[in-house]
Amino acid sequence: MIDWSHAWPAMTAAFMASLVEFVEALTIVLAVGSVRGWRHAMAGAIGGVIFLTALVLIFGPALHLIPITRLQLVVGVLLCLFGMRWLRKAILRAAGVIGLHDEDAIFKKQTSKLNSLGHRDSAKIDMIAAITTFKAVTLEGLEVVFIVIATGAIGRNGQAGSMVIPASVGAAVAGLLVIALGLLIHKPLARVPENTLKFAVGVMLSAFGVFWVGEGMRFPWPGEDLSLAALAAAFLSVALIGVSLARRAAQRPQKAVEPEPAL
């Protein structure tokens, strides 16, 4: 039985993270489709979806075979690495140390690259187009699958996989939303605030990671499940401090190295 009142953290994290990943995959599919043809682009994209579905069907049921504390620990460790990587990059983007993620720029880069690859025989499947969309959908989709498993694998009642359904609902809603918008406007979704979403997702995934490791190690969290919200707030505070410090460090002029006195 799903406790929906406690499902929102998993559902929100999965929705936001999946939205970002689906937007990125859509940009590539649109670029390939507009340059090399929609039939070829869709063949690769559908192939990617089938591959991911097979992975989930094969490995998903195995989650129930792993003892809960082991699962919490393994998922927590992976989520710490994954979430902290997202958060670090989001902080560096917010501080202006690295460039912001720009779907329009990625779309233009992809279309010019695909245009430079020359013509293809329209009767056959264009392998360049199919492989490009297959790779994009598989890679971005793999991140979605990991996020759904990681945020939903362990429910608060200690049952493995008890939050997978709410997390899957969050990811599915994000997927349907992006597909609908893609069909409607036929352009990259550059107005989705991806950089802000990535910052928020990095905060949430890092909080989930630390929480699951702590649960796996049987740490007595103060406030129990409420500590997940406290961890998210604490990570947000640290991330904002990180943005400020990184911005200052990037702007600080380096001391000039004094020349060695001539002997």
Add this chain to the structure above:
Amino acid sequence: MKAAITALQEVYGLFVEDGSYAAAIVIWLAIVCFVFPHLPGGGAWRGPLFFAGMAVILVESVVRAARAKSRC
């Protein structure tokens, strides 16, 4: 074979971008998992201390990356 290696590299890239940052996280996780349980005192400090270590690693890494950028 080449495709399998590429796929593994892509999966590795999901978790590791900056080697020293990932190494610091893994080392801290190892300390949390293997050393914390043997330390004296009640367990209430373990969670907050674990978070504090992760926060320090995060801030140090972004400041280091920003300094490296300013040197370029």
